[in-house]
Amino acid sequence: MLSPYxxxxxxxxxxxxxxxxxxxxxxxxxxxxxxxxxxxxLARINLQLAHDINPEKTALRCVFASRHGEIxxxxxxxxxxxxxxxxxxxxxxHSVHNAIQGLWSIQAQQTAECSAISAGIDTLPMGLLExxxxxxxxxxxxxxxxxxxxxxxxxxxxxxxxxxxxxxxAGLINAQPANLKLSAIPKTHAPMLDPAHLEFLQWWRSxxxxxxxxxxxxxxxxxxx
Numbered sequence: 001m002l003s004p005y006x007x008x009x010x011x012x013x014x015x016x017x018x019x020x021x022x023x024x025x026x027x028x029x030x031x032x033x034x035x036x037x038x039x040x041x042l043a044r045i046n047l048q049l050a051h052d053i054n055p056e057k058t059a060l061r062c063v064f065a066s067r068h069g070e071i072x073x074x075x076x077x078x079x080x081x082x083x084x085x086x087x088x089x090x091x092x093x094h095s096v097h098n099a100i101q102g103l104w105s106i107q108a109q110q111t112a113e114c115s116a117i118s119a120g121i122d123t124l125p126m127g128l129l130e131x132x133x134x135x136x137x138x139x140x141x142x143x144x145x146x147x148x149x150x151x152x153x154x155x156x157x158x159x160x161x162x163x164x165x166x167x168x169x170a171g172l173i174n175a176q177p178a179n180l181k182l183s184a185i186p187k188t189h190a191p192m193l194d195p196a197h198l199e200f201l202q203w204w205r206s207x208x209x210x211x212x213x214x215x216x217x218x219x220x221x222x223x224x225x
Contacts, residue, residue, distance in 0.1 A: 065127025
């Protein structure tokens with residue numbers, strides 16, 4: 001057993017996910033049709049999950065964790081610029097890294113603290129660390145963690161650590177007694193089998209007590225409490 005550099009403990013009370021392989025399409029029936037039409041596919045799935053995880057619309061803080069954000073939209077805009085085409089201001093405003101988080105806060109009328117995280121292959125654990133830090137500073141309200149990305153366009157030559165489909169995870173994290181521990185442990189050379197979000201999701205829905213995922217400078221040990 002490798003000794004951890006450090007550990008945090010949190011309570012994950014709810015978890016929802018969406019993957020492109022699912023047959024259902026986010027309905028977003030809680031958003032006006034005119035607003036729905038302006039949303040990107042990535043925004044749609046995240047807003048649906050955020051609604052599903054907090055249908056009561058209680059006050060929440062939010063951590064938005066994404067390696068690349070709206071990279072498909074950004075790539076399309078760069079290609080348009082290269083072709084001397086005009087860009088839509090609305091499309092640009094919806095492509096910034098924390099755009100989905102902003103759309104959520106407006107739609108759900110949430111005014112509490114929000115932050116955005118981008119940390120390469122460590123994005124999911126760093127998002128969890130940010131949520132734990134918010135709760136350590138102040139126990140209420142709970143924290144909505146959104147972890148999301150799209151398949152990276154082929155022009156960027158994505159490696160095995162990148163998602164090959166559009167996905168989103170939404171977790172509700174609060175100050176109740178911990179049921180999940182995340183530890184930073186010495187890095188090993190074990191191959192990365194799947195992007196971290198897929199490994200975590202499969203593990204959390206299983207009965208396995210522990211999971212180790214690869215990181216950039218350390219590995220991550222997930223333990224069920």
